[in-house]
Amino acid sequence: LLSTVSALGERALIARITNRLHVPDWVIVGPGDDAAAIEPERGTVDVLTTDAQVEGVHFDHRFMPPDAIGHRALAVNLSDLAAMGARPRAALLSLVLPDDLEVSVLDGVLDGMLRVADAHRVAIIGGNISRSPGPLMIDVTAIGSARRRHLMARGGARSGDGVYVTGTIGDGRAGLQALRTGGDPKSTGACEQRFLYPEPRVRAGMLLARNRAATACMDLSDGLADGVRQVAEASRVGMVIDAASLPITEAARSWFESQRHDPVEAAISGGDDYELLFTAKQSNNARFRGVAKLIRGLPITKIGVVTKEPRLVVRYPEGDRELAGGFEHFR
Amino acid sequence: LLSTVSALGERALIARITNRLHVPDWVIVGPGDDAAAIEPERGTVDVLTTDAQVEGVHFDHRFMPPDAIGHRALAVNLSDLAAMGARPRAALLSLVLPDDLEVSVLDGVLDGMLRVADAHRVAIIGGNISRSPGPLMIDVTAIGSARRRHLMARGGARSGDGVYVTGTIGDGRAGLQALRTGGDPKSTGACEQRFLYPEPRVRAGMLLARNRAATACMDLSDGLADGVRQVAEASRVGMVIDAASLPITEAARSWFESQRHDPVEAAISGGDDYELLFTAKQSNNARFRGVAKLIRGLPITKIGVVTKEPRLVVRYPEGDRELAGGFEHFR
Numbered sequence: 001l002l003s004t005v006s007a008l009g010e011r012a013l014i015a016r017i018t019n020r021l022h023v024p025d026w027v028i029v030g031p032g033d034d035a036a037a038i039e040p041e042r043g044t045v046d047v048l049t050t051d052a053q054v055e056g057v058h059f060d061h062r063f064m065p066p067d068a069i070g071h072r073a074l075a076v077n078l079s080d081l082a083a084m085g086a087r088p089r090a091a092l093l094s095l096v097l098p099d100d101l102e103v104s105v106l107d108g109v110l111d112g113m114l115r116v117a118d119a120h121r122v123a124i125i126g127g128n129i130s131r132s133p134g135p136l137m138i139d140v141t142a143i144g145s146a147r148r149r150h151l152m153a154r155g156g157a158r159s160g161d162g163v164y165v166t167g168t169i170g171d172g173r174a175g176l177q178a179l180r181t182g183g184d185p186k187s188t189g190a191c192e193q194r195f196l197y198p199e200p201r202v203r204a205g206m207l208l209a210r211n212r213a214a215t216a217c218m219d220l221s222d223g224l225a226d227g228v229r230q231v232a233e234a235s236r237v238g239m240v241i242d243a244a245s246l247p248i249t250e251a252a253r254s255w256f257e258s259q260r261h262d263p264v265e266a267a268i269s270g271g272d273d274y275e276l277l278f279t280a281k282q283s284n285n286a287r288f289r290g291v292a293k294l295i296r297g298l299p300i301t302k303i304g305v306v307t308k309e310p311r312l313v314v315r316y317p318e319g320d321r322e323l324a325g326g327f328e329h330f331r
Numbered sequence: 332l333l334s335t336v337s338a339l340g341e342r343a344l345i346a347r348i349t350n351r352l353h354v355p356d357w358v359i360v361g362p363g364d365d366a367a368a369i370e371p372e373r374g375t376v377d378v379l380t381t382d383a384q385v386e387g388v389h390f391d392h393r394f395m396p397p398d399a400i401g402h403r404a405l406a407v408n409l410s411d412l413a414a415m416g417a418r419p420r421a422a423l424l425s426l427v428l429p430d431d432l433e434v435s436v437l438d439g440v441l442d443g444m445l446r447v448a449d450a451h452r453v454a455i456i457g458g459n460i461s462r463s464p465g466p467l468m469i470d471v472t473a474i475g476s477a478r479r480r481h482l483m484a485r486g487g488a489r490s491g492d493g494v495y496v497t498g499t500i501g502d503g504r505a506g507l508q509a510l511r512t513g514g515d516p517k518s519t520g521a522c523e524q525r526f527l528y529p530e531p532r533v534r535a536g537m538l539l540a541r542n543r544a545a546t547a548c549m550d551l552s553d554g555l556a557d558g559v560r561q562v563a564e565a566s567r568v569g570m571v572i573d574a575a576s577l578p579i580t581e582a583a584r585s586w587f588e589s590q591r592h593d594p595v596e597a598a599i600s601g602g603d604d605y606e607l608l609f610t611a612k613q614s615n616n617a618r619f620r621g622v623a624k625l626i627r628g629l630p631i632t633k634i635g636v637v638t639k640e641p642r643l644v645v646r647y648p649e650g651d652r653e654l655a656g657g658f659e660h661f662r
Binding site: 028029032033034035036037038039040044045046047048049050051052054055056057058080081083084086090092093094096125126127128130131132133134135137139141142143144146148151153154155217218219234 | 359360363364365366367368369370371375376377378379380381382383385386387388389411412414415417421423424425427456457458459461462463464465466468470472473474475477479482484485486548549550565
């Protein structure tokens with residue numbers, strides 16, 4: 001009967017959401033007041049980030065189930081906290097909803113978001129609901145904590161450092177392309193799943209930070225090319241990336257080949273991987289192996305070196321090429 | 332030449348914004364990294380809130396200058412912090428921008444927002460920019476601090492307490508109506524200014540909290556009727572509001588009369604006042620007068636009493652009436 005959000009009304013909507021939230025004891029004022037209040041964690045600094053998911057820009061109902069939309073809305077924010085080495089604690093949820101949005105879609109969005117929240121022990125402590133005259137928009141602000149001396153930033157890479165990525169790159173972009181075009185009948189769906197349900201590298205980020213194994217770190221939301229450029233610019237260094245070393249799955253490689261794209265170039269320029277790109281002193285190998293051992297199951301691959309000369313180069317067997325631009329919104 | 336945000340491009344847009352921001356020394360990592368990091372204030376808890384301004388729902392370019400849009404986007408969040416008694420410290424800015432948005436409009440939005448930020452010493456520490464296939468959307472998350480024992484919430488009103496508001500009510504709604512209909516030629520524009528540039532009651536909120544003069548508090552974003560209902564429900568009490576005592580300006584009164592609306596009913600049900608509604612023990616008069624004295628220039632008016640019986644009543648000379656519903660989005 002009350003199948004759209006406008007038929008349900010604002011108060012019932014808010015109650016429907018807040019009834020599903022667990023509020024841990026360090027939350028002093030939870031959802032339902034003018035603002036939320038939380039106890040800071042002793043000896044740490046607050047780490048804060050915000051990221052919006054917009055219908056028609058970041059997601060499309062035609063090929064994304066509601067729970068994937070909710071999963072991604074929180075996961076991309078936790079990925080940003082992971083890149084700083086922070087432990088995620090809480091999130092605020094700002095929903096901008098079209099009047100005719102089905103309540104079942106909203107429930108699905110929450111299903112996906114709350115699974116990610118539970119997996120990473122993130123409390124949703126408040127938020128806001130507004131009407132949208134256009135697309136559905138989900139804006140999440142995530143708050144985490146880190147010891148000040150453990151914080152990782154983009155500006156710390158030094159000449160001679162190694163360049164590393166967690167996991168594999170290219171699957172996100174391959175998955176998005178496959179979903180958009182109706183998919184690859186021979187595909188196992190691995191890339192599609194990677195795009196729909198990215199796993200923020202929270203544990204890897206915290207371990208890298210606590211062991212002070214990384215000199216710089218960022219997450220690969222907009223692709224490896226963008227990440228390499230951002231870390232290099234912030235650190236005022238260059239990088240040489242070894243094309244042959246890039247960790248690209250067989251699934252992504254075969255998808256890109258089926259589309260007549262060069263797999264290495266597609267994986268470098270593609271986005272939505274939500275892996276961590278970081279640099280580390282090569283002399284710090286013991287520290288670094290300790291981290292790699294603790295992050296069982298998640299490969300860490302050395303993909304290049306930091307150079308003094310501020311050029312960005314991809315080294316192919318045939319020779320060096322300038323790094324292609326990463327993904328830029330508004331271009 | 333580069334007059335729209337899509338022509339300018341994402342990096343140039345971000346640089347254009349971050350170049351205007353002042354970053355105080357307690358900000359450890361400011362704009363431009365994966366997340367921001369701030370030093371918490373010793374002995375306080377973090378207070379967090381988020382609120383979105385959506386084109387076509389909360390604002391309209393036809394009658395709102397860009398700086399008012401930016402002013403309101405931050406001010407409504409500071410108003411929420413004020414209601415908790417928190418001191419605002421920082422904000423994150425999430426912008427969802429149509430491709431064809433004029434850069435000059437964005438500059439104007441920032442002008443208004445940064446004036447509010449400067450006035451209240453709020454640092455804009457980070458944010459996000461996304462494309463919008465529809466309306467312009469500005470989502471702000473504000474972070475403040477308060478001593479735990481000073482926090483005000485909605486649920487503390489007790490039978491016998493007085494009910495108070497800061498400033499005047501009704502101007503916001505009168506101003507919005509006047510702007511929408513092309514205005515009142517006899518008007519001085521006072522109500523329009525109140526709607527366009529609401530002043531968050533940050534100082535009043537902090538003083539009420541520090542002096543522990545209020546038992547409950549919330550801000551009047553959605554009107555007095557909504558505020559009375561929310562505080563009463565959260566506190567499980569009733570309220571009797573005295574119609575004759577309501578602080579309604581001559582400007583608002585004359586606007587509502589020109590529209591053949593009952594001024595008292597219009598002021599009660601109208602929104603966008605961003606005043607504080609609070610309850611206080613009547614025996615606490617000394618404490619309370621101390622606060623009133625410190626908030627020079629801002630009147631505080633007693634408008635009713637808290638009752639044990641959970642009814643919401645407006646007392647008119649002709650007799651009692653049930654309180655009309657407040658503004659609800661999606662209805």
